[in-house]
Amino acid sequence: MKTTIKKLFLFLFLLFSISSVQAQTILLNQIGYKPISEKRAFICDSDVKTFKIINTSNNEVVYNGEISSPKYWESAGKNVSITDFSSIQKSGKYTIVVGNSSKTITIDNVVYENLGTKSLEAFYLARASETISEKYAGIYARPLGHPDDKVIIHASAATDKRPEGSIISSPSGWYDAGDYNKYIVNSGITVHTLLQLYEMYPEYSKNLKLKIPENSNQVPDLLDEILVNLRWMLTMQDPNDGGVYHKLTSKNFCGMIMPQDDKLDRYVVMKSTAATLDFAAVMAKVSRVFSKYENEYPHLSNLCLIRSKNAWNWAQKNPNVLYVQPKDISTGEYGNKNIDDEKYWAAIELYLSTKNEVYLNHLPTDLKITTPTWSQVESLGAFSLISSTDKIKDGKIKDKIELIKQNLLNTADQLYKINQKSPFKISMNSFSWGSNSDLANQGLLLLHAYTISGGKKYFKAAEDCLHYILGSNPLNMCFVTSFGDNSPKHIHDRRSSADKIDAPIPGLLVGGPTTTAKSDCGEDKYKSTFPALSYADMECSYSTNEIAINWNAPLAFLVNAINAINK
Structure with a gap:
């Protein structure tokens, strides 16, 4: 009897072992x-x-x-x-x-439509200084947080006309990431990415219907959402000299609490050349886009162009004011030691809005094209310039644009080569902080290459970026909250931490795998030392599981652009 039981046990063990070996994870x-x-x-x-x-x-x-x-x-x-x-x-x-x-x-042809809208509606849920309504936000509704009508001039930002301790009003805008502060540099690339989506696919963008309070007016919902952050950005310019404050922040990060419970004092911190040039670039682009909506928003286009020029003039007088974190401030730095790319970006946008060739004197003869990040933005200007080719008559400038186009295609070809060699068919072979946004921005660049060349290989490579983000990766993870079979549940985001709702805010792209920082949760919380596997779905993992507006913007661009092209 004992022998029979042993044989049965051995048979079941072998059967289980064989099944385990054969079981496959399909990604x-x-x-x-x-x-x-x-x-x-x-x-x-x-x-x-x-x-x-x-x-x-x-x-x-x-x-x-x-x-x-x-x-x-x-x-x-x-x-x-x-x-x-x-x-x-x-x-x-x-x-x-x-x-x-x-x-x-x-x-299905409509398989990405819900993702396209949710990735944009996430910006509504990130609004500061207003009540987030149940009508539009459902269970994620919340009271007004951070009115920002009594913001303090920090010592680093003080001038004779705005001395330390004086008060300004700087409401509205989007919370930057998992924290409640607002940063001009990161807002710059975010707003440009969303404006570029509108400019490249205007008809598609006009038909996008978002759950936001402004959705019944005559302006596309995408532009109305962008305008929320633009209104805040306008308050960050010193009207006395045109310089732009680097950020609006508390001195330290608050705890994992809801916006309305954060009572820390808020400050505007020093002016920087990078923030001022980013501001100049965005406002110049806004002036072009909103010139078509003069009836709905009178004088906005002209105001933004004036503000852009004022910022540019300040930057010419202060060409290298690099941001230095004050000793009593410990929130996001967004520091940058090379700001030539910001100058190129602002120069291009101002040229396109004014047709004054003087701005193009600041461009190098051979503008390099890289995957855009908040600290590397020359490509943003290139995207705007290339998208406006048909509106430019000057032959010399057209020749310069053709060179920039070729540089963009060369960069896209490099990404495509990486895609073809990659076992997971992606254009990325390194995993920096925010690797998922790097991949989304590579998809954005590849779609620009597709638009100017018609090369289908670029479009396919851009789709591969999206496939990877949505689950075709070795972690078997859809990196967008509330989508797919296995998505992040414990993101580093104060709202999702404190709102007592099990599911995080939907439509948010988490930063993704990186070995850049593992001290946030501790080395032992990360199951692997391989870069593509170095990820933790834990609230403490701000290095891999935080969210940010500049990460969601390229996701929204990638998904909605693919939808627009397919239509």
Whole structure:
């Protein structure tokens, strides 16, 4: 009897062991695919050779395919194989089966529409100085926080006309990230990205319907949301000299509390050349976009252009005032030691708004193009210039634009080469802080390359960026809150921490894997030393699980641009 039991136990153990070995984690876009998109699933450390796709409506096998040979990825320490089912283009629900594992696939033309709107509505939920209404925010409604009508001039920002301790009003705007402060430098790239979405896809943007209080007026909802932050940015310029304060902040980060419970004093901190040039660039672009809405917002376009010129003039007189964090301030620094790129960006935007060639004297003959970040913004000017080619008559300037276009395509080609070599088909091979936003911004750049060249390879590579963010990654994680089967639950965000709601605010892109900082939660909380796996879905992990407006903006651009192009 004992022998029989032992044999049965051994049989069950072996059966379980074999099943465990055969079980596969199928990594794919957890939201779904558009019918004409390239569609892949990725399998790590597997020796399974074939897969099949089943139509779930009738259980019919619609595709049998071979799995590629594995390819090692240094960033994750895994051997990665690929299943490709791009030939399936009929909308519907499907099941992919690999070994004894399966996963559901959605194929539909409207698969990203909800993500497109939620990624933008997240900005409404980040508004300061106003009540967030249940009508638009549902369970995420909250009382007004940070009226910012009594903001203190910090010693670093003091002038004769605005001495230390004097009070200004600086309401509105968006909370920058998981904290409640507001930063001009980070606002600059965020607003430009959203304005660029509008300028490149105007008809699509006009038809975007967002749950925001302004959605019944005659202005596109996207522009109305942008205007919330612009109103705040305008208050950050000193009317006496044109310089722009670097940030509005408390001296220290508050605890993990709701906005209305944060009673710390708020300050505007020193003027910087970077913030002033970012401001000049954004306001010049705004003046062009809002010139079409003079009836709805009288004089706004002209005001923004005047403010832009004033900021530019201050920056010419103060060309290298780098931000230095005061000793009594410990919030986000956004410091930058090289501000030539900010100057190039502002010069391009002012040229496009004034047609005064003097601004282009500040451009190098060969403007480099890089993936944009808040600290590297020359590409933002290039994007604006390239998008305005048809409005420029001067032959010399057109020649310069052609050179910039070629530089952009060269950069896009480099990203495409990385995509082709990558086992996960992405254009990124390093994981800095905010790696997910880097990938989204690479997608943005690739879409610009597609627009100016028509090269479909760029569009496909941009879609691959989105697929990775939405689940086609070795962590099997959709990095956007409340989307997909496995999304972040414990983000580093004071609102989501303190609102007593289990689910975090939806539509937020978390920073993603990085080995840059592991001291936030402690080394032992990160399960891997590989860069692509160095992520923790924990509130303490501000290095990998925080959210930020400049991360959500390229996500919103990428998703909505893909929607617009497909339409």
